[in-house]
Amino acid sequence: MTNPFGSPVRRDGQPVGPRTPSGVTAVLGGLVALALAGVLGYLPITDFVDYGISDLPDHTKISDALYFGAAILLLLGALMTFLRLLAGSVLLLAGGLATIAAVVAEPLLIHPYAFVEFFDRVFRFVPNAAFVRIGGIVGGPLVVLLAAQPSTFRYLRYRPPDAGYGPPYSGPARGW
Template sequence: MTTPYGQQAALRRPSGGTAVLAGLLALALAGVLGYLPVRTFIDFGINDLPDKAKIVLGLYLGAALLLLIGALVTFFRALAGGVLLILAALAAIGAVVAEPLLLFPGQFTQFFKAVFQLQLDDSWVRIAGVAGGFVVLVLSVLPATFRYLRYRPADPGYPVQPCPPRAW
């Protein structure tokens, strides 16, 4: 689109609302998901846990680290931040879903029934992992997020004249 004088119209800077909100929620979710492994390692120690429990806690910790890195990269307006947030949100949901598959095989529905009735210790972490992961995923895949992350302002260059120069 051009102006009436044939010059290129200035592009509007896209709003960063979805990208910033996804980054802030990812930071909060990283703290929540990182709480569970840290608390478990402090309470029980790493040597006293079964191998499958270590894998589950590693999944939670890995998802938390991905969320943290994705949020920080998104705040620096890099396109990779949006992609990292998508992968991190999927990892957060996957960590919560993998827990009953690894630790309680055959009791998938009973596990989530107990989680959503808040009968387990730290059930709120698992609920936040699923709900927060889904919200971060939705915010990360929105076109407005990637439009904001891809936008680079033009070099200032020469000032644009409001009207064509006079021809004497």
Template sequence: MTNPYGYQAQPGPGYPAQQGYPAPQRRPSGATAIIAAVLGLVLAGTAGYLTIAELFIDMPVAIGLDDLPGGVLTYYGMLAACALFGLVGALITFFRATAGAILLLFSSLLGAVAVFIEPTLWDRLYGRHYEAVFEFAQSEAILRFMIMVLAPLTLILAVLPATFRYLGHKPQAQPIYGPPQGYPPQQGW
């Protein structure tokens, strides 16, 4: 069909389809992954310091590790594993690997479970134990409170879908020839 000037009307831009490269994918936000990694580092430092301080610095010389009951060793083993997994998981998360979020998940679970079942492992009453923790009279109480807060926060941020979306995102490779992605094709060439 022709218009009053005698030639065929051209379709509008984008109809039926635009030529050129497709629009690039939006890069997912890394806020949740980065915050989870930072909290995981703080959690690892807190759990590691608490373990080292109570086992090697504050323990009397006459008492060795083999003198401690099994529940106490289990507690410190869980804290040490929390520190190790938290440190490795945070570093791997900073390098954008999905395994980092999974290690942060394990670390936060170990930290939360260790601190919340500590009275059972030490054969103490829950009420008296948490009274001592929430009085903040000793540095160990402050460290335990920090683990109580940091472990659930790290767990929540590590399992969010936005964290895994950011860690699993791989940008598309640029084509060998042609304009870079995101730029419209040049007209008139």
């Protein structure tokens, strides 16, 4: 039922209050970011455990730092999104873009003249931990897409009206 102005009304004639925004995209983005943070954190941790930080070449250290930084941004963004903080969505956007940057920068740093061949081998699951790169290729844009939705920002910005706790105090007025 609507009033003459097109706004919805209840059966008793009172206007309908504002709807609470759906948190589907925010929660889904947080879950994808949490899983992607675990996947992206696998590569630098295994490199550091297997070879040690001092034995790695400089370009591998930079590549691992990019993956680890993206994982940290995604982890913090997911946790802040679950706490309904608007900064969580911004961190998810930054983490998704950092994920894309890490996946694209790795072949440029390590194999600068074999960019196409690197991704050809990744999609054939030939290199070690190819699932990390494929997770970044698929998950990074997905997190950016979910975090940039207007419904995500609407959900994180929404604060329910203060309902109060119990009936109002109706005791004697205190005169000072």
